[in-house]
């Protein structure tokens with residue numbers, strides 16, 4: 018049976034070519050190069066965005082465009098491939114994972130470290146793997162295909178800007194490994210009930226992440242939180258969620274949470290989780306009102322806050338949803 022996919026092309030290195038100013042996206046190039054993947058089993062349409070961006074420029078408005086394009090054509094296609102720059106690919110994959118609620122089809126995000134026009138480009142294999150994954154009828158989640166791995170989108174991180182192994186999901190197993198055969202790890206695939214109810218993001222949503230460092234920065238973060246200009250904040254603390262009991266920081270967290278803002282505590286360490294109570298130094302942040310984000314990635318934490326703060330929810334419903342695993346984004350420890 019022929020599978021029918023929609024490829025959304027947003028920009029990134031993969032479709033760039035040499036221009037007098039250096040590498041830049043060239044409209045029309047990628048759709049032309051993709052033609053070789055059409056076959057009796059696979060047919061696809063390409064939606065090239067009018068403004069092809071370097072993904073460092075991505076905003077919630079761009080995410081809304083992708084969400085709207087998938088939602089508007091949801092019934093017409095068996096799956097979707099999003100072609101995207103690598104820099105913020107994990108943010109976009111996470112935002113799509115939380116926003117495309119009740120997703121019942123594959124959405125596979127991919128790109129490359131070297132453009133397709135480069136003789137050693139990794140783009141060809143990434144595209145082939147993404148297209149194959151997007152043809153799997155029982156893959157009902159947002160994934161990233163990169164360097165012969167299929168990763169859960171809301172677990173993936175860009176961890177290498179120098180090699181082809183650009184992405185990994187440090188706290189979750191891959192959904193597939195591509196060798197001579199595709200080794201689908203179906204036991205790890207998400208099974209969630211529909212119906213499909215995509216969320217449109219608030220484009221003015223104010224979510225920011227703060228990286229704790231020893232010294233004066235800690236109190237400054239507290240001051241910023243106390244100003245209550247944000248809808249949600251991610252605090253990247255030490256180790257298993259530890260932070261200094263610095264009065265300014267704790268007062269800021271307490272003021273912010275009392276005003277209904279979501280403050281989520283995640284670890285700056287790539288592998289492992291926030292575990293309140295493992296160390297006494299994890300308690301003050303929790304007592305001040307910060308929610309433990311378990312092993313959420315920073316990308317997933319920002320995206321989850323962005324989506325939850327875009328929905329019509331009460332502060333209490335938001336806090337509860339933040340602490341639940343909605344789309345396999347975190348591993349909750351038993352109480």
Ligand code: ASP
Nearest residue numbers: 029030071072102103104
């Ligand atoms: N700066 C590029 C981007 O994220 C990098 C890439 O695509 O690999 O759009």
